[in-house]
Amino acid sequence: MEEEALRIEPKNTTLSTIAELAGVSKSTVSRVLSDHPRISQKTKDKIYQIIKELGYHPNEVARSLANKSTKTIGIVMPIQNAEAFYAGSFFQESLRGICTIASESGYDILISTNKVSEVDAIGRYINGKKVDGIILMRSKVKDEGIEYLRKTHFPYVLIGSYEDETGVYSVDNDNFQASKDLTSYLIANGKRRIGFIGGTTKSVVTVNRLNGYKKALKEHQLPINEAFILTDSLYTENSICLKSMFSSQDKPDALIVLDDQVGGFVIEQLSGMGIQVPRDVRIAGFNNSSYFVNASLCISSIEIHAEEIGSRACQMLIDVMNNKQVEHKVIVDHKLVKRDFPQP
Incomplete structure (x- = not known):
């Protein structure tokens, strides 16, 4: 399968190509990409793997479907220690900021909860045409998720910083x-x-x-x-x-x-x-x-003003999705809260 897939130029790939390699109908591929509930997870995984092997950009797949906005923003959580991250004050406060701006702008929020890799979570968002843009909650050194999004040219904003910030929209503290x-x-x-x-x-x-x-x-x-x-x-x-x-x-x-x-x-x-x-x-x-x-x-x-970080990241993403000119990097000021040392 892998050798056959690699002989096909991504630019010539169509839903029919994917369907032929997967041994399913074109309509099944379309349903997988729209995350139809009656399609088995095994079939979904098989088709997603073929798309990955083909190097077929998910935004191209999305354009083969009906070109409709979902009015939904996807949030990708760090998979490692995800439960602790959910419970942390940073996530709760930044999410509050995200939700406030999203609600005011008419967007819903979809948070990744599956214990799959962050790249897979991103791929499912995009391949399934579930969201119009993505907010990454934290970056890693040599982040595969960011590199994946760079290649697909799908709208995203990073909460955090990245070592190679070329073309990366981000909001962070220093x-x-x-x-x-x-x-x-x-x-x-x-x-x-x-x-x-x-x-x-x-x-x-x-x-x-x-x-x-x-x-x-x-x-x-x-x-x-x-x-x-x-x-x-x-x-x-x-x-x-x-x-x-x-x-x-x-x-x-x-x-x-x-x-x-x-x-x-x-x-x-x-x-x-x-x-x-x-x-x-x-x-x-x-x-x-x-x-x-x-x-x-x-x-x-x-x-660190986590709520402000969340709200500014969400507004930045909405602006990017609407093709507005925005600064690639926003730094939110921090404040040192000093608490007196006890007297001897």
Whole structure:
């Protein structure tokens, strides 16, 4: 099948071509692309795979169907740790911003929930002609989803940043500068052994915040202790690493955490070790969620204005879909929320 498909030029591909390779009727292919409920998932997967092997652009497939707007915007979630992402304050607040603008503009929202790859989720949106445009909620280093969308020329906006931003419409904070500001604040308040606990370094936001943290340490002529940096680990593994980190005499006096969920995990684990926040170690993080506002914990945080990020991303996408001239990159200002260090 693959060898046969590769001999066909994508520009000459039609629904009849796809139907012949799949051994089904042209009408079946059409129903698959419109996500007809009576077509089996096995048949859908087979046809989607053929389209992928042909290198047939989904927007060309869509044009072979009735040229009608769906008035729907698709949201693609990060597949890895999707449940935690759903529960996080960033997703909830940015989604609120997206929904507000979408509703005002007469659009519905469709969120990917299947545990398939992000590329497959994008392909199903486009091949099924389910949406007029897509919002990506987070980017990865060497993101296959972005590269797929670039090739198809389908309207999309990224919430986040990408290493090669040529032609990419995106809305984000300056995460490098935000992390640098937060680290510098801790240093200004006498902290010298500052750790960083983040997510996967396949995530652009983690990389940018980690680099901002390191830059602040260098500018203040403080050493970068790799034993104080935890990334790319499951929570269970981080628990072991935290115990090791705080069992040594040279333990951190402050920690920067990627978000409120990581912060909650860290505080819970430290409490189990008899380490109190903020008495024994300071915590600082991002998102400024209600969890971080807890006065007894005195957690300083970066307010990233997630709702504004969502609303501006949605408006940008609507403008792109309507062929309006818009800036490719929008940076939403962050704010350092300082919470006083307790008096001795």
